[in-house]
Amino acid sequence: MLPFPVYIIHLFRASHRRVHMDEQLRLAGITNYSYVEAVDGRKLGKEDLSLHCSPDTKLSFSELGCYLSHVRAWEQMDRDGVEMALILEDDVILSTDIVPVLSQTSRFPPNWELIHIAENGYRLTPHHVLNHWRRKKLTSSYQIGISMSSRVTGMGYLVHQRGLKRSLPRLRKAVEIPVDLVLFDHDRGSSFYHSVKPSLIFLRRDIKSDIRDTKTVEWEKRPNSLMEKIHIFVFGSILNFLRFFPPPRRIRMPYPRGTIRFRYYLIRLVWDYFFRRR
Numbered sequence: 359m360l361p362f363p364v365y366i367i368h369l370f371r372a373s374h375r376r377v378h379m380d381e382q383l384r385l386a387g388i389t390n391y392s393y394v395e396a397v398d399g400r401k402l403g404k405e406d407l408s409l410h411c412s413p414d415t416k417l418s419f420s421e422l423g424c425y426l427s428h429v430r431a432w433e434q435m436d437r438d439g440v441e442m443a444l445i446l447e448d449d450v451i452l453s454t455d456i457v458p459v460l461s462q463t464s465r466f467p468p469n470w471e472l473i474h475i476a477e478n479g480y481r482l483t484p485h486h487v488l489n490h491w492r493r494k495k496l497t498s499s500y501q502i503g504i505s506m507s508s509r510v511t512g513m514g515y516l517v518h519q520r521g522l523k524r525s526l527p528r529l530r531k532a533v534e535i536p537v538d539l540v541l542f543d544h545d546r547g548s549s550f551y552h553s554v555k556p557s558l559i560f561l562r563r564d565i566k567s568d569i570r571d572t573k574t575v576e577w578e579k580r581p582n583s584l585m586e587k588i589h590i591f592v593f594g595s596i597l598n599f600l601r602f603f604p605p606p607r608r609i610r611m612p613y614p615r616g617t618i619r620f621r622y623y624l625i626r627l628v629w630d631y632f633f634r635r636r
Contacts, residue, residue: 359387359388359389359390359457360388360390360444360457360460360461361461361463362390362440362441362442362443362444362463362516363390363391363392363435363438363440363443363444364383364388364390364391364392364443364444364446365391365392365393365394365431365434365435365443365444365445365446366379366391366392366393366394366446366447366448367394367396367424367427367428367430367431367445367446367447367448368393368394368395368396368448369395369396369398369448370393370395370396371398372448375448375449376393376448378448378449378562379446379448379450382450382451382452383452385452385454386452386453386454386456386457387457388452388456388457394427394430394431394434395430396423396424396427396430396448397422397423397424397426397427397430398423399418399419399420399421399422399423399424400419400420400423402419402422402423406422407422410422410426410532410533411532411533411534412532412533412534414534415532415533415534417533417535417536421536422533424512424536424537425529425533425536425537425540426533428445428512428529428537429526429529429530429537431445432445432517432522432525432526432529433526435517435522436522436526440519441518441519442463442516442517442518442519443516443517444460444514444515444516445512445514445515445516445517446513446514446559447512447513447514449513449561449562450476450513450514450559450560450561450562451559451560451561451562452558452559453557453558453559453560455497455499455500455558456475456558456559458497459496459497459500459554459558460475460516460558462496462497465494465495465496465502466494466502466552467492467494467502467503467504467552469520470518470520470521470552471517471518471520471521471524471525471551472515472516472517472518472521472525472541472542472551472552473502473515473516473551473552473553473554474505474509474514474515474542474551474552474553474554475514475515475516475553475554475557475558475559476509476511476512476513476514476515476557476558476559476560476561477511477513477557477559477560477561478509478510478511478557486507486509486553486555486556486557487505487506487507488501488502488503488504488505488506488553488555489503489504489505489506491504492504496554499556500554500555500556500558501554501555502552502553502554502555503552503553503555504551504552504553505542505551505552505553508542508543509538509542509551509553510538510539510542510543511538511542511561512536512537512538512541512542513559513561514558514559515541515542515551521551525541528540
């Protein structure tokens, strides 16, 4: 049993998913869980779009429903007043190590806000990389540290009250991008978060996704402003300048030299060391 509650985002009409999750949680030894009714994106209309979306939104209705469902789970956690909680989607497979690993709450980094524990949902993504500073061992096989790579999936993560108070107001703003990009994508200025390596939650691929559909919310994309063009030019110049510096020998680099990913990794490393160490 975990020392904190578990909230499972579940679309009540998909009863087969509830059967699957009940079995997964029973095998993992988790009993303190509850279901949060998901927002059905197929039932959203134009009134909901005008209420929740911005003119730059380009999402499917199911992605919008997924976003609002995560917000609903966070609000439920806020109403219950718990210190921390695990948020899960209902199409995941749980590792048998999830309870012994996540029970080591005393070993979590101080002042953590979000801890990502799921496998990336996409194949063409950077390697799972943790910052070299203040990396900790949870068990002999699992580590936790500041994530250096975008974990583009919201299948499973831990939320502390600190993260809830800082991120929930931002999540309640007008929707522009999927919720996993808001929380866990470095390229879009995501929240400060840690990650467990290796992952403890995996996608069940034999269940059809309710997010990917053909009905989308689309408005004309606005052109980049002058300030955005300046930011792109300055950041690109910094990347081109960094390619002339060799990588440190004692640090195992996750990306090939000379690539955008490698140069971006160096910027993230320096940024996390000076500004985001906790």
